[in-house]
Amino acid sequence: MSDTGELKSIELPENITVRELSESLQTSPIEVIKTLMSNGVMANINQQVDFDTAAIVAAELGFDATPLIVEESLEDSAEIPLWRQWIARENPEKLSVRPPVIGILGHVDHGKTTLLDAIRQADVAGGEVGGITQHIGAYQVEHKNRQVSFIDTPGHAAFTAMRARGAQGADIVVLVVAADDGVMPQTREAISHAKAAQVPIIVALNKIDRPNAVPDQVKQQLAEVDLVPDEWDGDTLVVPISAKEKQGLDDLLEAVLLVADNNEILANPEGVTFGTVIEASHERGRGVMATFLVQNGTLKVGDSVVAGQTSGKIKAMFDFKGDKIKEAPPSTPVSVMGLADIPEAGEIFRVAKSTKFAREIVDKRKQLVADRAVVAGSALTLEELFARVQAGEVKELRLIIKADVQGSLEPIVSSLKEMDVEGIGVNILHADTGNISENDVMLASTSEAIIIGFNSKPDSAARRKADIEKVSIRSYDIIYRLTEDIDKALKGLLEPERRESTVGRANVLAVFGASRIGRAAGCRVVEGEIRRNARVRVIRGEEAIFEGEIASLKRHQEDVREVRDGFECGIGLKGFNDFEEGDVIECFTIEMVKII
């Protein structure tokens, strides 16, 4: 219940997932699921409930819900960042234009850092002489009296993991491509991230000062990855620059404003305040300092905030120059003091109505993380994905494909693209050669995709990330098997893989007469152990003649749970009595494995 006792008004859409509803109501999904259950509705975190149901939950949690009319349907919006979905739900009349937020992506050494420095310095030189800029992971510049915010994180250790989210926090991606090197693997990755987040791309064709620059060849490569330059009648602005020589920067900012104007970049400065955590660290004498990018509402000193797994009250706030400020409107990057702990980069922060309430949300979130094994996580296995496709929640299977060589990638991609089962198709978010990287896992996690490896394995960082993010990686070495599995997944026939591991073996030494539960075999365990609750099969000669469960496992007339190698025991099986001396009883476990 609301601690003020009054109902807070809230607008809710026609349909909303449990996860979104919990975010809107500033509570945990568990709370929402419990409230739904107490009203007789069973739903998991990813399931949608209709407005009427959501309104009942809202009322119980202290909100008065009214229906929100959204012109465009937001269904199938898993790839669109949450903050953008929230802004889309603001009352259109209250929205106003805000400065665009730019993320700079590109292959290593193509000049991201140099470009970010050049843009920042150009502005400082033209503005306040000697103005000191703090490195807070984001900054703002002024061009033609308009503000532009840049996310400035490439050199940062967290950047690899941030890249997927970096694209998500941005309104426009500037893709840096070196004119002497062209489209490279991380260029393609960046394009996939930006496309998945539906963020427009501007290409900064860098290093044109280099004698070996081949801009036309690079434009050709760009056209091949669906970024057709505007001068060739395409949609992509390609701006030649030299970050080192500070050439073309004005043109680039011009292009940014042009794309911004064509893409209605809006927010409600008076709405609920939320945004993205850019970076955070512990600073001696100041405690936790976090850089927030405000994306809606206005952040104020004194506000209580929740950011991922931490909360706090904003004690002080600084802009990127290090100047103290009291208020931060949409698109402003600010460094804030007052959080109890370091939030993770890429998390969403939001203002809560009280510090106490903020702490409660964090407690519930922590509990939710602990319960995550029970409540479905955000990432999906192929089977779960199919279940959602069937439920109409997802209209496509999203895949990321990594293959060892280009020669195998092409036939895989072309045969998958053709697949369509009753209107459900395959959407290939990213396809490239090489090992499965941490970035692939991040992209899969943020866009609810499955990773398919063809003679390509995850490296150890990717494997670790996949475990944490619960991203499914399936490996193949035969193209036919791969396409067959995807076809089955689309048709809903894919069964989880059954993986068997042998626990132990026992030889039948003697057969005892009938007892109340049937006949039993006197055995000696010759390998591993026999476990009472595992499955067994009886092997005679070369053949398995029975498979089933153990009815009784005894040592010296006593029921036991397991008998180890070297010991004798009596084994009775459910539904099998025909033991013969010399039979082997093999004990095994079966795991239904979904993740390879």
Ligand code: GDP
């Ligand atoms: P990042 O890895 O994408 O951040 O790339 P950096 O900004 O660190 O740049 C990599 C290298 O390319 C550095 O040695 C830069 O000095 C150089 N570089 C960046 N931009 C240009 C440019 O426009 N022209 C030339 N000639 N070199 C550049």
